[in-house]
Amino acid sequence: MAARSLAILAGLLSVTSASPCKPPTYTLPATDTGTELPAVAAGLHLLKIAVGHGIQNYTCASDDAPAKSTGALAVLYDVTGFYPDTWPTGLAPPAFDALSSGVFWKQNIPLNLAAACQASAGIPDKSDVLSEAAYGAVVADPFLPPSPLSLPGVLPVEAPFLGHHYFDAAGVPTFDLSSAGLFGSMSKTGDVKAPGTADAGILGTGAVDWLQLTASSNGLSVGIQQVYRVITVGGVSETCAVLGAASGSVPYAAFYWFYG
Structure with a gap:
């Protein structure tokens, strides 16, 4: 599956015939399933488009309990400049939409992973799948030093490091876009x-939901009012019958659209 996906992606890679005199018109992706996320709040404008790559975390209280989400960890890369009709690096629409799959299948998981999976948790390969319990990050120090995203054959130039996504001590989804001076402490308002x-x-377990998140009432957000998670890849937990009474992490990637 990975090889086929990347072959299609490579075939789609092309720079659009954008004009430096005409900015792109940004259109939030749609599921086209008949059920969509709520619209962006009136008066907000797009701040950044990012691709995030990391892990979704889960825990099981017992073999027959439902897997409970315990947050996520991801590194975010700024792909705003690759949006179709952006001069001079805009991609063709199918190639842009495929970036979340591209980063998932062609980049090592960009986290400080636990020792048990350091040797095998590089670029995913369907022939060498680790158990969900092996994908966890080092809790005390999960993030590696910041670096840009380089995907030769997928991106024409590197995508700048934008920031980190994590859940804070209170379990609040947080986006620290340190390179852009933006910060979001969010609450889920749609999925x-x-x-x-x-x-x-x-793991073949499925793609996590698309989400709308809105700035929490805690007053911590700086610049970010809404976040949309779209075009998701992976991240769904195995059942607790498979995971057992334990914690696990599932690799995922997604687009994040930030509005303020």
């Missing part, structure tokens, strides 16, 4: 299932 055609990821 829809990923389309049936979504990339199911390394």
Whole structure:
């Protein structure tokens, strides 16, 4: 599956015939399933488009309990400049939409992973799948030093490091876009299932939901008012019958659209 996805992606890679005199018109992706996320709040404008790559975390209280989400960790890269009709690096629309799959299948998981999976948790390969319990990051120090995203054959130039996504001590989804001076402490205000055609990821468990998040009332957000998670890849937990009474992490990637 990975080889086929990347072959298609490479065939789609092309720079659009953008004009330096005409800025692109940004259109938030749609599931086209008949069920969509709520619209962007009136008066907000696009700040950044990012691709995030990391892990979704889960825990199981017992073998027959539902897997409970315990947050996520991801590194965010600024792909705003690759949006179609952006001069001079805009991609063709199918190639841009495929970036979340591209980063998932062609980049090592950009986290400080636990020792148990250091040797095998590089670029995903369907023939060498680790158990969900092996993908966890080092809790005390999960993030590696910041670096840009380089995907030869997928991106014409490097995508700048934008920041980190994590859940804070209170379990609040947080976006620290340190390179842009933006910060979001968010609450979920909408979710829809990923389309049936979504990339199911390394474990084949499915793509996590698309989300709308809105700045929390805690007053911590700086500049960011809404975040949309779209075009998701992987991230769904195995059942607790498989995971057992334990914690696990599932690799995922997604686009994040930031508004303020």
